Structures are given as C-alpha cells and as structure tokens.
Amino acid sequence: xxxxxxxxxxxxxxxxxxxxxxxxxxxxxxxxxxxxxxxxxxxxxxxxxxxxxxxxxxxxxxxxxxxxxxxxxxxxxxxxxxxxxxxxxxxxxxxxxxxxxxxxxxxxxxxxxxxxxxxxxxxxxxxxxxxxxxxxxxxxxxxxxxxxxxxxxxxxxxxxxxxxxxxxxxxxxxxxxxxxxxxxxxxxxxxxxxxxxxxxxxxxxxxxxxxxxxxxxxxxxxxxxxxxxxxxxxxxxxxxxxxxxxxxxxxxxxxxxxxxxxxxxxxxxxxxxxxxxxxxxxxxxxxxxxxxxxxxxxxxxxxxxxxxxxxxxxxxxxxxxxxxxxxxxxxxxxxxxxxxxxxxxxxxxxxxxxxxxxxxxx
Ligand code: COA
Numbered sequence: 001x002x003x004x005x006x007x008x009x010x011x012x013x014x015x016x017x018x019x020x021x022x023x024x025x026x027x028x029x030x031x032x033x034x035x036x037x038x039x040x041x042x043x044x045x046x047x048x049x050x051x052x053x054x055x056x057x058x059x060x061x062x063x064x065x066x067x068x069x070x071x072x073x074x075x076x077x078x079x080x081x082x083x084x085x086x087x088x089x090x091x092x093x094x095x096x097x098x099x100x101x102x103x104x105x106x107x108x109x110x111x112x113x114x115x116x117x118x119x120x121x122x123x124x125x126x127x128x129x130x131x132x133x134x135x136x137x138x139x140x141x142x143x144x145x146x147x148x149x150x151x152x153x154x155x156x157x158x159x160x161x162x163x164x165x166x167x168x169x170x171x172x173x174x175x176x177x178x179x180x181x182x183x184x185x186x187x188x189x190x191x192x193x194x195x196x197x198x199x200x201x202x203x204x205x206x207x208x209x210x211x212x213x214x215x216x217x218x219x220x221x222x223x224x225x226x227x228x229x230x231x232x233x234x235x236x237x238x239x240x241x242x243x244x245x246x247x248x249x250x251x252x253x254x255x256x257x258x259x260x261x262x263x264x265x266x267x268x269x270x271x272x273x274x275x276x277x278x279x280x281x282x283x284x285x286x287x288x289x290x291x292x293x294x295x296x297x298x299x300x301x302x303x304x305x306x307x308x309x310x311x312x313x314x315x316x317x318x319x320x321x322x323x324x325x326x327x328x329x330x331x332x333x334x335x336x337x338x339x340x341x342x343x344x345x346x347x348x349x350x351x352x353x354x355x356x357x358x359x360x361x362x
Contacts, residue, residue, distance in 0.1 A: 068113025
C-alpha cells in the first residue's frame with residue numbers, strides 16, 4: 001500500500017479539480033484565472049451553491065458575512081493572556097472551538113466570520129493593541145485589513161487580499177479538506193470539521209510553508225547574492241521554500257494569480273519595489289539552477305512563494321500566515337463537509353494488520 005494514499009480516489013466532488021500535468025485548477029467549472037479577480041463573497045456563493053437551502057445572492061452573502069463578523073467580535077473578550085502567548089493559528093483554533101457545532105448556513109457564516117475577526121484581533125493583541133471592531137460597510141477582505149491595521153485599506157490592498165482568499169479557497173482533496181470530509185461523514189457539525197481541518201493545515205508540510213520563504217529572501221537580501229545563496233543551500237541538500245509540489249509538474253497556477261496581484265501592488269506603490277525585484281531575481285535564479293541540477297524532476301514555483309510577499313505587504317506577521325490561509329480555505333472545507341454529509345456514508349477505510357499473530361494470554 002501507499003502510506004500517503006497517492007492515487008487513491010476517496011471522494012467524488014463537484015467542487016474543484018487539480019490538474020497537475022496541465023497546471024490547472026478548476027473550481028465549479030471555472031478556471032482559477034477566471035475567478036482570481038472576483039470578491040471572496042462571490043466565491044463563497046459559488047462553493048456553497050446547492051449545499052444550503054435558500055442560499056442568498058452575493059449581496060445577501062456579503063450581509064450574512066458582515067453580521068457573522070459582528071457576532072464574532074462580541075466574543076473578543078475570550079482572547080486572554082494564555083491565547084495571546086500561543087501562535088496565532090493555535091489561538092484562532094481555540095476561539096473557533098467555542099462556536100456552536102451545527103450544520104446550517106448561519107453556522108457556516110459564523111465560521112467564516114470567526115476566522116476573519118479572530119486572526120487580526122489576536123495579531124493586534126499580541127502587539128499590545130486593542131482589537132478593531134468590524135465595519136458592515138466594508139467587503140469581507142477590506143474589513144479584515146481594516147481590523148488588522150485600524151484604517152480602511154486602499155482598493156489595491158483589498159483587491160489583493162480578495163485575490164489571495166479566492167486563490168486558496170479550495171484545492172481538491174488536500175490533507176485538511178480530506179480531514180474535514182472524514183469528520184463530516186460521522187455527522188459531527190461544521191465547527192468540528194473546520195477545527196480538524198485547521199489542525200491538519202497548520203503542519204509545515206501543508207499550510208505552514210510561506211513564512212520560511214520570507215526567511216530565505218531576508219537571508220539573500222540583494223539580487224546579486226541569489227545565485228550563490230541558492231547553490232550553497234542546494235549543496236547542503238536543503239529544499240528551496242516556495243518551489244516544488246506533490247501534484248503540479250508544471251507551474252502552480254495559483255503562483256501566477258498571486259504574482260499578478262503582487263505586481264499590481266508594486267505598480268501602486270503598495271509593496272516595496274526592491275522587495276519585488278529581489279523575489280523575481282530569486283525566482284529566476286532558483287528556476288534556472290533547479291532545471292540544471294534536476295533535469296528529470298520538473299520543479300517550479302508553488303503557491304507559497306508569492307503568498308509570502310503578498311501577505312507581508314498587507315501587514316500580516318509571518319507567524320500568522322497559516323491563519324490567513326485558513327480564512328480562505330474555510331469556505332472550501334465547509335462546502336466539502338456539506339457535500340460529504342449529503343452522501344450519508346461514514347468514511348471508514350481498512351488497515352492491514354502487521355502485528356504479532358494471536359497468542360495465548362501469559
Ligand atoms: N528544492 C530543492 N529540491 C527539491 C524541492 C525544492 N523545493 N522540491 C523537491 N525537490 C527535489 C527533492 O530533493 C528530490 O530530489 P532527489 O530525488 O534528488 O532526492 C526530488 O526533487 C523529488 O522530491 P519529492 O520529495 O519526491 O517531491 P514531493 O513531490 O514529495 O515534494 C514538496 C513536494 C512540496 C514537499 C517539495 O517540493 C518541497 O519540500 N518544497 C519546498 C516546501 C514548499 O514550498 N512547500 C509548499 C508546498 S505548496
């Protein structure tokens with residue numbers, strides 16, 4: 001057996017498809033390119049369609065999310081010293097655990113509102129600042145940034161976070177989504193599915209990688225040092241963060257969507273042009289060197305490389321990047337949990353027993 005379940009089909013889904021050979025991500029019949037300019041609220045509607053009775057239109061979803069953000073903020077007193085001493089993702093998970101565990105649309109909105117409100121609130125508390133209340137007049141992404149920085153964001157910053165949240169909202173049967181579906185198959189509620197999924201996401205092999213991309217850029221510091229630094233890292237048999245993928249054998253399409261957003265931010269002065277130039281130089285040097293050193297193994301840019309630059313420019317601390325990832329992926333987890341629950345079939349695979357044969361009791 002393959003202990004990573006490679007090539008095992010464990011679900012039928014109408015939600016998303018990852019084509020690793022063509023470098024394509026399809027979400028409910030749309031390629032990522034077609035969705036990357038949309039607002040997060042629209043992607044929530046796209047993913048939730050058919051999984052909740054009486055799903056409102058996009059404006060109704062925006063209003064539902066705004067109300068959920070307000071309800072989450074009413075719980076902000078639960079952020080105590082113990083939570084602020086934890087990594088942000090762990091603190092957000094503990095706060096999400098306080099939500100009621102049900103299957104209805106309000107519970108789904110509460111989960112999206114909770115990750116959106118608690119992430120900036122925990123970041124601010126850690127920095128010794130008071131949490132900022134949500135604003136119903138702002139879209140979901142703009143409000144997250146306003147709660148982070150204390151002022152409404154520029155349109156380019158709000159659009160960049162929308163691009164990020166849309167880009168990571170769903171991605172086939174990845175480890176956290178599979179976790180959410182297993183939990184949903186037991187008929188536990190949506191909160192249980194999302195809590196399990198956050199726990200799977202936070203591991204460094206899944207959603208914990210973009211912080212180290214910034215550590216690499218900091219270590220390289222100037223474009224002229226990129227080649228030498230990368231060669232030395234590969235000589236030490238280290239892996240380059242933000243490159244390679246288990247499924248994509250060509251460029252990760254999410255990397256292109258995020259690079260385009262970062263380029264727009266640079267053009268608007270929302271990102272330090274020197275930082276962008278450094279990232280592009282590191283990308284070019286890494287691709288050339290990886291091609292030369294590993295001619296048989298296609299290694300290209302993955303989603304984490306430009307995620308790191310984008311979230312840094314928006315003002316998120318690198319230790320909180322996984323919590324921001326969860327903010328977007330919660331939409332996909334909820335849709336997958338509802339899709340799995342609709343099959344009414346418990347997920348219960350087999351294992352092969354390789355322990356000792358039965359023996360007489362001593
Ligand atoms: N830098 C350098 N070499 C890499 C590499 C990277 N980022 N990713 C893979 N390789 C090399 C491996 O060392 C291995 O070489 P070898 O055969 O000489 O030992 C070969 O490519 C195949 O690696 P394998 O472990 O089979 O790849 P995988 O498909 O299991 O790995 C990742 C996928 C994502 C775990 C891997 O590419 C990686 O560690 N990337 C860096 C971390 C990262 O960016 N994670 C976020 C993913 S979205």
